[in-house]
Amino acid sequence: MKNNKYLKYLRWLLLAFFLIMVTREAYLHQVQGGGVAPSVHALCPYGALETFYSLVFGGTFLQKIFSGTMILLGITLVLAVIFRRGFCGLICPFGALQEFFGIIGKKIFHKRFIMPIAIDKPLRYLKYIVLVVTIYFAWKTAxxxxxxxxxxxxxxxxxxxxxSLTTEYLVGTIVLVIILVGSLLYDRFFCKYLCPMGAVYGIVSKISPSKIVRDKDICINCNLCSKSCPMNIDVAEVDKVISTECISCQVCVLTCPKVGALKYKTGKKTLKTLTVIIFVVGLFFMGVFISKTVGVFEVLPKQITQESQINVEEIKGYMTIKDVSIGTKIEIEEVYKKLGIPASVPESTKLKDVQNFVEGFEVEVAKEKLK
Ligand code: SF4
Ligand code: SF4
Incomplete structure (x- = not known):
């Protein structure tokens, strides 16, 4: 039992690690620019689904999506085939964010709320609608x-x-606040009702050989597994959990007071919780490591070199004045002149920082001037 407590902490530690890593990248992306750190889109497997159509029929990625995003999708789909929604339960940073708000919520309210079944059941289908609608428009609008x-x-x-949060991302911010407040009250609020990627992994998990199995002879019907399940699956009432909602988080197994009453089985093989954690996280990192080693994992735009050729539309705020000149093949003096930048501003200045020297300077306006 003591070991189970450590395994619960290990899972939180892993979730915290992934959340911190992504938050760090998102921060650097905002502060230092898209050429330095990837956006959350580039690191989210969902971006790969959004770009799938343009990649297959146009041979290009949507803006902010790279080969690494496709690889992350591939790795997580393989994980879903083997370990159901193990990505959700052990890696996903947004899942982690909800769990940590859940911990705060539990401290505040001393309990977790459960959505009435009449509302919960139809709401669970919402994520499939979100999936279809968002993919349809991503493909249609490219x-x-x-x-x-x-x-x-x-x-x-x-x-x-x-x-930025109250203009460009106003709706997203409102949805984020709703999710975080929802997570204070309900476990995995977004995962249950809204996440399109969770819907995808759930569908794929249908073919997975992994499942939680309950041994009726050992089970003492204490119901602790059902009560502990963040996805509110009635584990104590079934012989095996084959629900598309199961995120393979192992919480039920770790909460069960009777050794052997709940097992995680992959095919006929019983896997210990630590083994599942090692395999899921290990496969994830191995996939990233191998693809990085062979040079196909990219989550950042290519550096501008003398061989680069970009059009004005592709200019980004993280590019320096010199990058713009080299990439667009416009003489550097001409760039300074057209953009009204004083010669005293170093050519290594990023476009987004030019406003520190030239009042009212905007990247979008600069692009128009260079056209
Ligand atoms: S359902 Fe979505 S948000 Fe939740 S853990 Fe899975 S991928 Fe992450
Ligand atoms: S059934 Fe068990 S492994 Fe599946 S989501 Fe619930 S607690 Fe996690």
Whole structure:
């Protein structure tokens, strides 16, 4: 039992690690620019689904999406085939954020709330509707259509400041606040009702050989497993959990007071909780490591070199004045002249920082001037 407590902490530690890593990248992306750190879109497997159509039929990624995003999707789908929604239960940073708000909520209210079944049941289908609608519009508009409404994108822009959150990301911020308040009351509020990626992993998990199995002869019907399940699955009432809602978090197994009453089985093999954690996280990192080693994992735009050729539309705020000149093949003096930048401003200045020297300077306006 003591070991179970440590395993629960280990799971939280892992979730915290992934959340901190993504938050750090999102912060650097905002502060230092898209050429330095990836956006949350580039790190979210959902971005790969959004770009799928444009990649297959146009051979290009949507803006902010890279080969690494596709690889993350591939890795997490493989995980879903083997370990159901193990990504959700052990890795996903947004799942982690909800769990940590859940811990705060439990401290405040001394209990977790459960949605009445008449509301819960239909709401669980909402994530499939979100999936179909968002993918349809992403494919149709050939852009990250969801971006302004995306709570995860709003989270990624927290460090961009109040103005960005209350204008460009107003809807996403409101949805984010609803999710965080919801998470104070209900476990995995977003995962249950809204996450399109959770819907995808759930569908894929249908073919997974993994499941929680309950041994009726050992079980003492204490119901602790059902009460502890963050996805509110009635574990104590079934022989095996094959629900698409199961996130393979292992909480039920770790809460069960009778050794052997609940087991995590992959095919006929029983896997210990630590083994599941090692496999899920290990496969995830192995996939990233191998693809990085062979040079196919990219989550950042390519550096501008003498060989680069970009059009004016592709200019970004993180590019320096020199990058713009090299990439667009416009003479550097001409760039300074057209953009009205004094010669005293170093050519290594990022476009987004030029406003510190030239009042009212805006990247979008600069692009128009260079056209
Ligand atoms: S359902 Fe979505 S938000 Fe929740 S853990 Fe899974 S991928 Fe993350
Ligand atoms: S059934 Fe068990 S492993 Fe599945 S979500 Fe519930 S607590 Fe987690």
């Amino acid at each position: 852009g990250l259509w969801m971006d302004p409404y995306d709570p995860w994108a709003a989270y990624g822009h927290l460090s961009a400041g109040y103005e």
